[in-house]
Each structure stands twice: as structure tokens, then as C-alpha cells.
């Protein structure tokens with residue numbers, strides 16, 4: 345099983361970090377292919393808790409080589425501070441590899457992210473404020489700065505000046521913001537060059553050779569399917585492609601090389617930031633999910649919006665990613681409810697709809713159609729096999745599997761590595 349993609353099937357925070365870390369011990373490379381430090385991946389190893397933003401979750405597995413692919417946007421200051429934070433905790437980060445083609449998040453990209461959100465006021469996206477959207481905009485606009493530019497001072501100078509030429513006009517005239525000096529940006533960026541040089545390589549060549557040699561490569565998505573700029577709830581999305589195709593463009597491997605695509609799926613639903621969310625709860629159940637599930641953002645500390653499981657979304661994730669498996673997380677959080685509502689379809693303008701509507705207005709009007717499933721009260725956090733689960737928990741999982749269109753191959757019953765029920769091996 346040389347190449348697998350692991351990605352979020354909902355709006356992010358499904359537990360991708362834990363799932364990646366779990367597989368990290370058995371894979372040779374873990375590769376981030378999109379996004380940047382907007383991600384917040386929590387990994388719990390024994391009594392140690394790690395919050396990773398930019399680094400692939402495989403960094404915590406000593407035998408695994410972590411790779412930042414060309415599709416990622418890299419804030420060099422964040423990268424270096426994340427590395428030194430891990431080094432201080434005794435984690436060896438020396439194997440990290442970074443694509444020279446990855447784009448850099450510059451200080452002006454962060455400024456633009458913040459001022460545009462402020463300008464949008466009530467219509468804001470609720471971004472993480474990390475400069476993600478503006479950096480991808482520069483990339484597509486062909487005014488971006490790439491990691492390799494750090495190693496050519498004159499090119500870096502030219503590119504930063506070109507990028508700031510227009511931006512400073514917009515900042516001053518539209519946003520009433522002072523101009524940003526190219527000189528200062530270049531100086532700051534050059535200050536990172538020597539510290540990063542040793543990590544930078546041709547990751548596309550490396551990963552293709554690794555796959556050809558039978559090595560196991562895991563592509564780890566940030567964010568989630570419904571935050572995808574093409575397939576998500578646009579414009580309330582991130583500016584990259586967390587869906588499976590993003591692994592190909594964001595790492596430089598062809599689709600024929602990928603054998604398995606695993607969707608990480610929370611047993612209920614959460615979302616951070618603005619945008620439609622049909623099963624969102626505003627009552628005590630929503631509050632209970634937030635409290636029991638610890639649903640607070642790892643990156644921004646914002647409370648996550650919470651709601652019941654939405655099978656329409658799960659089916660959509662199966663479709664647009666070609667999912668071969670699901671990893672169902674946080675089943676333990678649902679312990680204690682007498683009955684658990686599950687959204688099986690939407691009602692839109694009086695009509696029952698089984699598939700995610702392509703029209704934004706329809707999705708904004710979608711009302712969940714719920715089916716009630718019986719709950720359970722037994723503690724499931726010690727369950728090691730599917731049959732250890734109470735009958736109603738088993739039935740809940742089976743019902744979700746039936747509705748979602750791909751087998752549930754693992755179940756999370758707690759945040760720790762060992763709090764997982766493996767049903768089918770991902771690596772066979």
C-alpha cells in the first residue's frame with residue numbers, strides 16, 4: 345500500500361492529526377500538500393499533547409520523514425518557532441524536508457488578510473488571520489514568493505518589490521493602511537534563509553522515487569472537504585484544495601500512484617468561522633457537544649460551532665474524494681444521549697433532497713431531515729474491538745457507514761493513540 349491520502353471529510357478539525365500520528369509509526373513519509381498554519385492538529389502521545397500547525401503530524405514518529413509539499417504555504421517565522429518548540433520537548437525534527445516550490449507567507453500577506461476581513465465587516469469569512477488567502481491569491485496571480493527565492497537575494501528583492509508595488513497602493517488608498525517597505529520584508533526573509541536551506545529539496549522527485557521503491561507515503565490534508573475552494577461552501581472556504589486531488593497537485597504525484605483515500609469523519613459536526621451549516625445547534629445539545637468534545641479551535645482559540653452528524657455531507661465527501669474508507673472519530677463524545685438525531689437528507693423549499701445541492705442559495709436554505717437513532721450510556725473509551733461497543737453504538741456506526749457510502753475502517757473513542765478501534769487495516 346505505497347500511497348494513501350488522509351483528509352477531512354467535513355469542515356476541518358475531524359481529528360486528522362490523531363489519525364495521521366496513529367499511522368505515522370508504520371509509514372515512511374507524511375506529506376502536507378496544501379494549507380498552512382491555519383491548520384491546528386492536536387496529537388496526544390501518552391501524557392504529552394502537541395498542537396501542530398504547519399508541520400506534518402508524522403514529525404512525532406521517529407522513523408517517519410515529514411515533508412512540506414509544493415502546495416503548502418509556509419510562514420517561515422511560524423515554521424522555525426514550531427520546530428524549536430518541538431526541539432525543546434526532545435522531538436528530533438532534523439528529517440524535515442520542504443519543497444523549494446512552496447510559497448512563502450510574507451508579512452504583507454498577513455496584513456492583507458487582516459485588513460480585508462476588517463473591511464468586510466458583517467460579511468467576513470472569519471479567516472484564521474494567518475495570511476493564507478492572500479498568499480494563495482499571489483500564487484495564482486503570479487506575484488508570489490517561493491521558498492527557493494530565499495536563496496537568491498536579487499530575485500527576492502525584485503519579486504517583493506513587484507508584489508508590493510500594487511499592494512501598497514491598495515493598502516494606502518482603500519484600507520487606509522501605511523505602506524510596507526520592501527527593504528524591510530526582504531531583510532526579514534533573508535534572515536530565515538540560512539536556517540531553512542538544509543531542509544529544502546526537490547520533494548516531487550523524492551516522493552515519486554519513494555513510491556516507486558515501495559515506500560509507504562501518507563498525504564495529510566489540512567482543513568476539510570467542505571472548506572475546499574472548489575468543492576466547499578464557497579466563499580466560506582479556505583483558499584486551497586484539501587480534497588484528494590489536491591494531494592496530486594500539492595505534492596507532484598500522479599493520481600495513478602494513490603491507492604487509498606481515507607476520510608476523517610467526526611461522529612457529529614463542527615465548523616469554525618462563518619458560512620452555512622445545516623445541522624448547527626443553538627441549544628443545550630450544541631453546548632454539550634462543545635463542552636464534552638472540547639470543541640475550541642487549536643489555532644485561534646475560537647469556540648467551534650457544533651451540530652449533529654450530517655450524512656449528506658459525508659456522502660458528498662465520499663463522492664468528491666473517491667473515499668475508500670472512513671475513520672470515524674469522537675464516538676465517545678456522544679455517550680449519554682438517549683437518542684441521537686442524524687441528518688439523512690435536507691428539505692429545500694418543501695422538497696426532500698438526498699445529495700448536497702450545487703446551488704449556494706439552496707444550501708443556505710437547507711433544513712435537516714433527522715432520523716433518531718437510539719443512544720448508549722456505557723463508557724466506551726476502553727473499547728478495543730467493535731464488539732466491545734454497546735449494541736446501540738455499533739448500530740450508530742453501522743447506520744453512518746450505510747448512509748455515508750464507504751466502509752468505516754477505524755473508530756476513535758478518545759484522543760490518545762491507543763484509544764482507537766481498528767476494523768480494517770489501512771496499510772494492508
Ligand code: GDP
Nearest residue numbers: 357358359360361384385386674756757758759
Ligand atoms: P484536526 O485539525 O483534524 O487534526 O483536529 P483537531 O486536533 O483540531 O481537533 C480534534 C480534537 O479531537 C483534538 O483535540 C483531538 O485530540 C481530539 N480527538 C481526536 N480523536 C478523538 C476521539 O476519538 N475522541 C475524543 N474524545 N477526542 C478525539
Ligand code: IMO
Nearest residue numbers: 356357382383384470471472566567582616617
Ligand atoms: P484544520 O486543519 C477548521 C476555516 C477558518 C475560516 C476559513 C478560511 O485544523 O482542520 P483561512 O484562514 O484558511 O483563510 O480561513 O477556513 N479554517 C479552518 N476551520 N479547521 C481548520 O484546519 C481550518 N483552517 C481554516 O475558520 O472559516
Ligand code: MG
Nearest residue numbers: 357383384385
Ligand atoms: Mg484542527
